Amino acid sequence: MRASLKITKLIGGILANLANCEGVEAWHNPERDLRCVAERDYAPSLRALLARATVAEVIRAAREIFPDLNRQHKPDHIEGWVKGDSTSGLRRLFAQVRERRDIHFQGTPFTGEGGLALRGFFVDRDGESLKRPLIYVNTAHHPVAVAATLFHEVGHLVASEVFDSRDSSVHFFFDVDYASHLEDVGELTADVVLSLAAYPAPVAREIFSTTEKSLLRDPTAFPDQLLARIIEHYRTHFGMNLPAADLPATRKLNYLGGMIHFAKLRAALLTEYDL
Numbered sequence: 001m002r003a004s005l006k007i008t009k010l011i012g013g014i015l016a017n018l019a020n021c022e023g024v025e026a027w028h029n030p031e032r033d034l035r036c037v038a039e040r041d042y043a044p045s046l047r048a049l050l051a052r053a054t055v056a057e058v059i060r061a062a063r064e065i066f067p068d069l070n071r072q073h074k075p076d077h078i079e080g081w082v083k084g085d086s087t088s089g090l091r092r093l094f095a096q097v098r099e100r101r102d103i104h105f106q107g108t109p110f111t112g113e114g115g116l117a118l119r120g121f122f123v124d125r126d127g128e129s130l131k132r133p134l135i136y137v138n139t140a141h142h143p144v145a146v147a148a149t150l151f152h153e154v155g156h157l158v159a160s161e162v163f164d165s166r167d168s169s170v171h172f173f174f175d176v177d178y179a180s181h182l183e184d185v186g187e188l189t190a191d192v193v194l195s196l197a198a199y200p201a202p203v204a205r206e207i208f209s210t211t212e213k214s215l216l217r218d219p220t221a222f223p224d225q226l227l228a229r230i231i232e233h234y235r236t237h238f239g240m241n242l243p244a245a246d247l248p249a250t251r252k253l254n255y256l257g258g259m260i261h262f263a264k265l266r267a268a269l270l271t272e273y274d275l
Helices: 003-016 022-026 030-040 043-049 054-062 076-082 086-098 143-162 178-185 185-198 201-217 225-238 249-275
Strands: 104-108 118-123 134-138 171-172
Touching: 003 118, 003 134, 022 054, 022 171, 030 249, 043 178, 043 185, 043 249, 054 143, 054 185, 054 249, 086 104, 086 143, 104 178, 118 178, 134 143, 143 171, 143 178, 143 185, 143 249, 178 185, 178 249, 185 249, 201 225, 201 249, 225 249
Parallel strands: 104 134
Antiparallel strands: 118 134, 118 171
16 A cells, blocks of 8 residues: 555544544533633743753754744744735645655545544654654644644654654644643643744744733733734734634634633743743
């Protein structure tokens, strides 16, 4: 069987069993996850799982695929989105990942039972049935969410390299339960890569510096002014106006939970490690 057919069959088998995963059911009730991430202090988890030197190593590894990660004020992948053509920026991102010949990558839409709960997944090589890591991205989501998923899954690839781990289990990325990522070094590493992509250092300093005192005073709070800044950041930089988006309410709430989670993680990276 050709490698591409083998990978397609493997992905199909994983997706066929998706309905049995816990994240699918939880996705329909996002309010709990929203409260958890909004009220969580991110700094202790960051310090406990990822030292500053480790985060620097993660950034160096991620730049093997995305050279400008955390550097540019407006990364290349944003350009197409702000001009109203989100698919062009997405194609450039996909091309950057496909340049890596040592991984399998597939991006296809999946809307089957529980399909939209899934953003993507990562499976590491096992040396036998899968000789290269596999990244799958569910392209049925909004293009901005698809791009975010890609960064997260590349973050899993980076984690496998930085921590030299070999884990053949499937690492699902559901739009739910972000708080649990703060207790898992692999998930947190993947989220760090995504948060740095969403908020490169110059942008992060603009957005979070004015709310830094509020966050330091009460790290479990999420100031209204910060939420407004984040929503505006996604509107102006990515062309995604979440409040006005033509999306079901549940999906909006799940996207909002992710936006808050990655913003709080990015603020923690800035305040704790000045990154």
